Amino acid sequence: MAALPEGTPCWADAMFTDLEGAKAFYGDVLGWTFGESSSEYGDYTQAYSDGKAVAAIVPPMPGGEGTPARSAWCLYLASPDAGATAARIRAHGGEVVMGPMRIGDFGTMVIAKDPAGVVFGVWQAGRHEGFERQGEPGAYSWAELVTREPAKADAFFPAVFPYGAKKMAGGDFDYRMYQVGERAVLGRMAAEGDFLPPEAPSYISVYFAVEDTDAAIGRLTARGGTVYFGPMDSPFGRFAAVGDPQGAAFGLIDLGRTAGEPPRTEDV
Incomplete structure (x- = not known):
């Protein structure tokens, strides 16, 4: 690879x-x-x-x-x-x-x-090149920066990495996608209002794909995990923001269960 x-x-x-x-x-x-x-x-x-x-x-x-x-x-x-x-x-x-x-x-x-x-x-x-599997159940599928200070992120990340950016047009939220060439590689969500609990830091949410989000949530809660948001259907898959019993937040997404049309994007 x-x-x-x-x-x-x-x-x-x-x-x-x-x-x-x-x-x-x-x-x-x-x-x-x-x-x-x-x-x-x-x-x-x-x-x-x-x-x-x-x-x-x-x-x-x-x-x-x-x-x-x-x-x-x-x-x-x-x-x-x-x-x-x-x-x-x-x-x-x-x-x-x-x-x-x-x-x-x-x-x-x-x-x-x-x-x-x-x-x-x-x-x-070096010898370890990274993920050996992506975008399939049990593997990494997406990540997004959830931040209370989006302007700082938008100035910093494209200066450090060779990112272009597109923003989602319409809607009542501030979401951008950082791109390498034509490929979107990282989302950026502005955590406005009470989107994050006061005690929660800004962070990068790592999404892992599953075959069935609701079934995975059932296993997660039975093991002492927490559901912070969702599950919710989207054009990208049925997803939820969750946490494990030791406090690590992450996302679950069923990439095969999509609903609606993908939102329009604009260059920034």
Whole structure:
């Protein structure tokens, strides 16, 4: 598999205090199986769907360094040069939290924040090139930046990555899609009013595809997960915003169940 174009989502992982609990939850809800933990790399554990790598989970670092207040999914964006991307992040008002860090021969990572504090990752592929499966049940399908400060995101991300942008025309919400060439790769939703609870930070919501959103929600709630929004039908699929028992928010979407016409978009 060739390295993905710069700025394209290429991987997702999350840190969990209860790693075995995360395995049980995502194994049931998304059908994931898990590989052997790599003690050399902090017990980093890959998740698989039908034998293809789709994500990873990891326990907190020894001593608590780098441990978030709550678990969260981190989306990684592809880069041909993680060091150069880190420099642009700093130059445009973002923060480099970690890295660039070489991970053996797998690749080089950066953990960063945009000027509004949204956490994301950068990945320069080595032997590990990213998702082995996308857009199918159990795998990554889409991601969107949910932010209270959309103007900061719109200035920052296209300056750091080679993004064009289109906005959804009409409607009463502010939604843009960042594009690499003609391909939309990342959504940006303005979190206006009470869209996010006061205690919730702006974040990137990672969507995983499922065969049946309602059935997946049934499994999720039975395992102690939370439904924040939906399920709702859309032109892109039936989706819901949810969270796992350890606080990590994510999305579920049945890509095969669509309703209505896709909204018109305009260049910005």
